Amino acid sequence: MRKAKRRFKTQDRRDGMPLKARLRPWKHSVLAWATDGLLFAGLLWGSPLVEAAGTNASAPVSMSKAAGSSLVVSQEIARFFLASARAPKPWTNYVGDEACLPCHQDKVITYHQTAHYLASSWPTKDTVRGSFTSGSNVLQTGNTNLLFKLDATEKGFFQTAVETISSSEFTQHTERIDIVFGSGRKGQTFLFWLGDSLYELPVSYWVERGTWMNSPNLQLYPDGTANFTRAITPRCLECHVTSFAWLDPFAGPGSAGIRFSRYTNLVLGITCEKCHGPGRDHIARYRSSSPPISAAAAASAIINPARLPRDRQMDACSLCHAGAGIERSPALSFNVGDVLSNHLELQVPGPDAPVDVHGNQIQGLERSRCFQSSPTMTCLTCHDVHAPHRDLKAFAARCLTCHKVERCGEFRKLGHAIDTQCAVCHMPVQPTDTVQSVTKGERFQPKYCNHQIAIYRDVRLP
Ligand code: HEC
Ligand code: HEC
Numbered sequence: 001m002r003k004a005k006r007r008f009k010t011q012d013r014r015d016g017m018p019l020k021a022r023l024r025p026w027k028h029s030v031l032a033w034a035t036d037g038l039l040f041a042g043l044l045w046g047s048p049l050v051e052a053a054g055t056n057a058s059a060p061v062s063m064s065k066a067a068g069s070s071l072v073v074s075q076e077i078a079r080f081f082l083a084s085a086r087a088p089k090p091w092t093n094y095v096g097d098e099a100c101l102p103c104h105q106d107k108v109i110t111y112h113q114t115a116h117y118l119a120s121s122w123p124t125k126d127t128v129r130g131s132f133t134s135g136s137n138v139l140q141t142g143n144t145n146l147l148f149k150l151d152a153t154e155k156g157f158f159q160t161a162v163e164t165i166s167s168s169e170f171t172q173h174t175e176r177i178d179i180v181f182g183s184g185r186k187g188q189t190f191l192f193w194l195g196d197s198l199y200e201l202p203v204s205y206w207v208e209r210g211t212w213m214n215s216p217n218l219q220l221y222p223d224g225t226a227n228f229t230r231a232i233t234p235r236c237l238e239c240h241v242t243s244f245a246w247l248d249p250f251a252g253p254g255s256a257g258i259r260f261s262r263y264t265n266l267v268l269g270i271t272c273e274k275c276h277g278p279g280r281d282h283i284a285r286y287r288s289s290s291p292p293i294s295a296a297a298a299a300s301a302i303i304n305p306a307r308l309p310r311d312r313q314m315d316a317c318s319l320c321h322a323g324a325g326i327e328r329s330p331a332l333s334f335n336v337g338d339v340l341s342n343h344l345e346l347q348v349p350g351p352d353a354p355v356d357v358h359g360n361q362i363q364g365l366e367r368s369r370c371f372q373s374s375p376t377m378t379c380l381t382c383h384d385v386h387a388p389h390r391d392l393k394a395f396a397a398r399c400l401t402c403h404k405v406e407r408c409g410e411f412r413k414l415g416h417a418i419d420t421q422c423a424v425c426h427m428p429v430q431p432t433d434t435v436q437s438v439t440k441g442e443r444f445q446p447k448y449c450n451h452q453i454a455i456y457r458d459v460r461l462p
């Protein structure tokens, strides 16, 4: 019991503490992690250059010492140049959503209800979806000696792993929920600061089930373990927050993760300027004594994606809706209007390989005959990103701008009952394979709308 109490206290002094000391009860995973350090750095960055360095780095193990050390030196040099190439992007001329409010009030209000705006947030009673009331704040795992507690106190929201060692002894490890990832439309996972690095917490929340579960990823969070060592990469942040500042452009292998600034430029949620670029000049122009008379791109001094060619419009969404990809430049260097392939190598599955429905809307849509046969179709054909919309009727109306309902083979059988239901059969909601949580033998796979518009013969109307 005394032991447990002492550990509890360390949590308040967490910043100065070395990673190893803080994670002592979870020695095994830390050790495994440290040994994997080099490989891990490769994964973390995912860039071809670093991956090459990562391969070299593991080579000395099987090579002679002399050959090994020269490889290590050249690897250090490569790392130095890589570090200088990864200078943080300056966050200037950005003004924040409140600055748009006076002139675009309707857009700002509805936008702030969307999953984009809520893609990440500070933890509050309203943003954290899971329950902290007794009876629903304990997560039992497949390991009878390990459970998680979820607590809300005046100091914040906490996750604690409690491991029973013997009938009188247990250890526990507590971390605070510092950042919420996920709007709560489908699910949420939680991050904590360790020094200036961010890590994912082992317990997540799934809305469809209405319960806490082990965080998804069966390799990192197998049932019955408590892993506090998964570092959040810059790429995770690029997709889920508006901006952040790097402290370590490149933090070598074995380090406790990339360091980010806790205070400078950390803008949670996806805000207007993530898609429209900096708004300062735009506002200055419309506030000046001679505001632009036309809203033409040059006059308005802001990016309107609708004015971009189709490929650049797709790129604006592909940054986040086509999977993690392989980074060719540091996270945050892509701006809407740029050619995405200069920054990111997207994974395009072969013609017969299945596309997972999670986070791969681009790959799905691009395989559809609708997309291939209509030169103007983009994500914006169906989505207005400025407001939440779930109404199937509105989506069907989009289909009917190009198709006649009578064209559908099911029309003969079902008649006008299908008028509003096109997406149910042609873009069915299906479970993902890439995101899975397993707790006490129960597997959960959230469901997403398949963006490959096609004929799915087994789907029926509910
Ligand atoms: C002082 C008033 C004002 C403010 C503040 C303002 N805008 Fe505008 N904005 C306008 C006007 C006027 C137009 C042109 C008419 C229209 O499209 O509504 C416009 C047009 C736009 C367009 C379309 C431009 C085009 O080329 O078609 C975008 C995008 C836009 N604003 C985004 C923003 C964002 C994002 C913010 C906040 C960072 C913002 N605006 C703040 C007045 C303002
Ligand atoms: C910076 C990354 C990013 C960009 C750029 C981005 N999205 Fe998203 N989008 C997300 C994330 C993350 C979510 C899911 C948030 C959640 O539910 O936790 C999301 C959710 C959505 C949703 C569900 C919205 C809702 O309120 O339920 C739609 C639709 C969508 N995106 C379409 C688009 C389109 C179209 C574009 C291009 C114009 C785009 N996104 C650009 C990251 C992005």
Ligand code: HEC
Binding pocket: 097, 100, 104, 107, 108, 109, 111, 112, 116, 270, 271, 272, 273, 274, 275, 276, 304, 305, 306, 380, 383, 384, 385, 386
């Ligand atoms: C996920 C990307 C994304 C975000 C975030 C976003 N927009 Fe847009 N915006 C677009 C796209 C794409 C278009 C062009 C297609 C359209 O009109 O929907 C657009 C068009 C506009 C236009 C011009 C068209 C019109 O209807 O007047 C304005 C103004 C605008 N956005 C303002 C905003 C404001 C204000 C915010 C924040 C509250 C915001 N946008 C957030 C993607 C985004």
Ligand code: HEC
Binding pocket: 181, 182, 183, 186, 187, 188, 189, 200, 232, 233, 235, 236, 237, 239, 240, 319, 320, 321, 322, 323, 324, 325, 357, 358, 359, 360, 435, 446, 448
């Ligand atoms: C390539 C951009 C991208 C990266 C990188 C990324 N996400 Fe996401 N994330 C998304 C999108 C897009 C969605 C919405 C999923 C969908 O609708 O298919 C999402 C959804 C989520 C959700 C809500 C649950 C759900 O599936 O809707 C959580 C939680 C989440 N991501 C956590 C993370 C964490 C943790 C990381 C880093 C380890 C990460 N994401 C990396 C784009 C990204």
Ligand code: HEC
Binding pocket: 369, 370, 371, 373, 374, 376, 377, 381, 395, 396, 398, 399, 400, 401, 402, 403, 422, 423, 426, 427, 453, 454, 455
């Ligand atoms: C921008 C125009 C456009 C929109 C919007 C559109 N489609 Fe299509 N679609 C096409 C074209 C063009 C084809 C190929 C020629 C054809 O079959 O008419 C096609 C083909 C199809 C096919 C045949 C697919 C196959 O693999 O044989 C189906 C089914 C279909 N569309 C359903 C839909 C549904 C459902 C929606 C709405 C969710 C939709 N389409 C939206 C243009 C569009």
Ligand code: HEC
Binding pocket: 317, 321, 361, 362, 365, 378, 379, 380, 381, 382, 383, 389, 390, 395, 398, 423, 427, 447, 448, 449, 450, 451, 453
């Ligand atoms: C033909 C119409 C159509 C097009 C084009 C389209 N979507 Fe969707 N999208 C839908 C429908 C229908 C849904 C399901 C409705 C809902 O629950 O939000 C959906 C849902 C989503 C969601 C919410 C996640 C989910 O699966 O529930 C995201 C994210 C999304 N779309 C992103 C995109 C992106 C990115 C593009 C461009 C590659 C795109 N969509 C193009 C019709 C479309």
Ligand code: HEC
Binding pocket: 396, 399, 400, 403, 404, 405, 407, 408, 409, 410, 414, 418, 419, 420, 421, 422, 423, 424, 425, 426, 455, 456, 457, 459, 460, 461
């Ligand atoms: C109950 C499920 C269901 C609904 C709802 C539905 N479809 Fe279909 N659709 C099908 C099936 C199944 C086929 C294939 C029919 C066949 O080939 O026998 C099909 C075929 C089609 C085709 C391809 C026809 C061809 O000859 O290539 C189009 C286009 C289409 N549907 C459009 C739509 C549109 C638009 C809507 C909404 C107004 C819609 N469908 C609603 C199940 C559905």
